Amino acid sequence: MAPHTSSKSRRIPHAALALLFLPVFFSVTVSQDTNSKRGIAYMNTQGPDNALLLSSQSPLSWYYNWSPYPNTPQIPSDDLEFIPLIHGIDGAEDQQTADAINRLPSSSRHILSFNEPDGTRDSGGSNIEPEDAARAYNDHIAPYRNGERKWLISHPSTTGSPNGLDWLQRFNASCYEIDEENGCPTDFIAVHWYGAFDGLASWLGTLDEFYNGNTSRSEPLRIWVTEMALPQADVDATVAMMNQTLPYLDQLDYVEKYSWFGAFRTDDANEWTGDSVALFDDDGGLTNLGALYLGGEANGFRTGQKGDVEGAAAHLHANIGLIFSLLVGAVLFLSR
Ligand SMILES: *[C@@H]1O[C@H](CO)[C@@H](O)[C@H](O)[C@H]1NC(C)=O
Ligand SMILES: *[C@@H]1O[C@H](CO)[C@@H](O)[C@H](O)[C@H]1NC(C)=O
Numbered sequence: 381m382a383p384h385t386s387s388k389s390r391r392i393p394h395a396a397l398a399l400l401f402l403p404v405f406f407s408v409t410v411s412q413d414t415n416s417k418r419g420i421a422y423m424n425t426q427g428p429d430n431a432l433l434l435s436s437q438s439p440l441s442w443y444y445n446w447s448p449y450p451n452t453p454q455i456p457s458d459d460l461e462f463i464p465l466i467h468g469i470d471g472a473e474d475q476q477t478a479d480a481i482n483r484l485p486s487s488s489r490h491i492l493s494f495n496e497p498d499g500t501r502d503s504g505g506s507n508i509e510p511e512d513a514a515r516a517y518n519d520h521i522a523p524y525r526n527g528e529r530k531w532l533i534s535h536p537s538t539t540g541s542p543n544g545l546d547w548l549q550r551f552n553a554s555c556y557e558i559d560e561e562n563g564c565p566t567d568f569i570a571v572h573w574y575g576a577f578d579g580l581a582s583w584l585g586t587l588d589e590f591y592n593g594n595t596s597r598s599e600p601l602r603i604w605v606t607e608m609a610l611p612q613a614d615v616d617a618t619v620a621m622m623n624q625t626l627p628y629l630d631q632l633d634y635v636e637k638y639s640w641f642g643a644f645r646t647d648d649a650n651e652w653t654g655d656s657v658a659l660f661d662d663d664g665g666l667t668n669l670g671a672l673y674l675g676g677e678a679n680g681f682r683t684g685q686k687g688d689v690e691g692a693a694a695h696l697h698a699n700i701g702l703i704f705s706l707l708v709g710a711v712l713f714l715s716r
C-alpha cells in the first residue's frame with residue numbers, strides 16, 4: 381500500500397504523507413522490546429492479566445509453558461517469542477511433539493529440553509537417569525539444530541540443588557561416551573533457582589564455571605534462568621530479592637534471558653512456593669512484585685493496577701493505526 385516512488389507520488393498532499401506515518405508510530409508503541417531478557421513462565425493467566433503482560437510498556441519478550449504447544453490466541457506469537465519445552469523422554473520420542481514444534485511460527489527460535497531430570501515427577505521434574513537422558517538428547521533433541529529449521533537448543537535444566545551439578549557431570553560423561561568428539565551439543569543452558577539472591581548469584585557462577593571455565597568455544601554459552609523465585613518468604617523479602625536480582629541479571633553478560641515464577645494470581649500459587657511469588661492478587665491487580673517485574677512506575681505500572689482498561693486501549697490504538705493505514709492506502713490508490 382505504500383506509494384510508488386514514481387512521479388505520481390509527488391502529487392500526494394503533505395497531510396496524507398503525515399498520516400502515513402501514524403501507523404508506524406502506533407505499531408512502534410505496541411511492539412515489545414525483543415532485546416529485553418525478561419520473560420514469563422506462563423500458567424493460564426486470565427484475560428485482563430494477559431492484557432497487562434502484553435501491554436505496550438511491558439518489558440516481556442518471551443514466554444514458555446513447559447510444553448511444545450503455544451498459548452494462542454491468548455498470547456499472539458508476534459508479541460512474545462514462544463519457547464517450546466520437551467519435558468521428558470516420552471515427549472522427545474513422540475511424533476506429536478516434533479509436529480507441534482515444526483508448526484510454530486518463525487518467531488520461535490529456541491527449544492528447552494528436559495525439565496528437572498534430577499527431580500521427582502511429584503515436583504514437576506522428569507526423573508531421568510543421566511545416561512538415558514544423554515541417549516535421548518542425542519537421538520531426538522540434538523537433530524533440531526541441523527534440520528531444515530536451525531533451532532537453538534538448551535541442555536536439560538536441573539534443579540538448583542547440589543544434585544543438579546552432580547547430574548550434569550554424569551550427563552556430560554555419558555554424552556562423551558556416546559559421542560567422543562561432540563558430547564551432547566548445545567546452544568544455551570537453562571537453569572532453575574528457588575532461594576535467596578546470594579544463592580542465585582553463586583549457582584550461576586558455578587554453572588558458568590562448569591560450562592565456560594575450561595572450553596575451546598570462542599563465545600561463552602549463555603544461561604537462561606527459566607524458573608526463579610524466593611519461596612516461602614513474606615512479600616517484603618520477596619520484593620527485595622527480586623529488586624536485587626533483576627538489575628543483576630540484566631547486566632550479567634552471560635545471562636541471556638530469565639523468567640520469574642510465576643505469572644499467576646495468589647490463588648493459584650502452589651503451597652510450596654507460597655503466595656508471595658505471585659505477580660497478581662486474587663482480583664487480578666498487580667502485586668508489588670508484579671508491578672516491579674513489569675518495570676514499575678517508570679513503565680507506568682503500579683500496585684493494584686488491573687488489566688482491562690489499559691490493555692484494551694493499547695490494542696485499540698494499534699487497530700486505529702492499522703485502519704488509518706488501510707484508509708490512506710485506499711484513498712491514494714483510488715485517486716491515482
Ligand atoms: C565433559 O566431558 C568431557 C570428556 O570427558 C570433558 O573434556 C569436558 O571437560 C567435560 N565438560 C564439563 C563441562 O565438565
Ligand atoms: C581443562 O581441561 C583439561 C582436560 O580435561 C585439563 O587437562 C586442564 O587442566 C583443564 N584446565 C583448567 C584451567 O581447568
Ligand SMILES: *[C@@H]1O[C@H](CO)[C@@H](O)[C@H](O)[C@H]1NC(C)=O
Nearest residue numbers: 619620621623624627668672
Ligand atoms: C530497589 O532497590 C533500589 C536500590 O537499588 C532502591 O532505591 C529501591 O527503593 C528498591 N525498591 C524496592 C521496591 O525495594
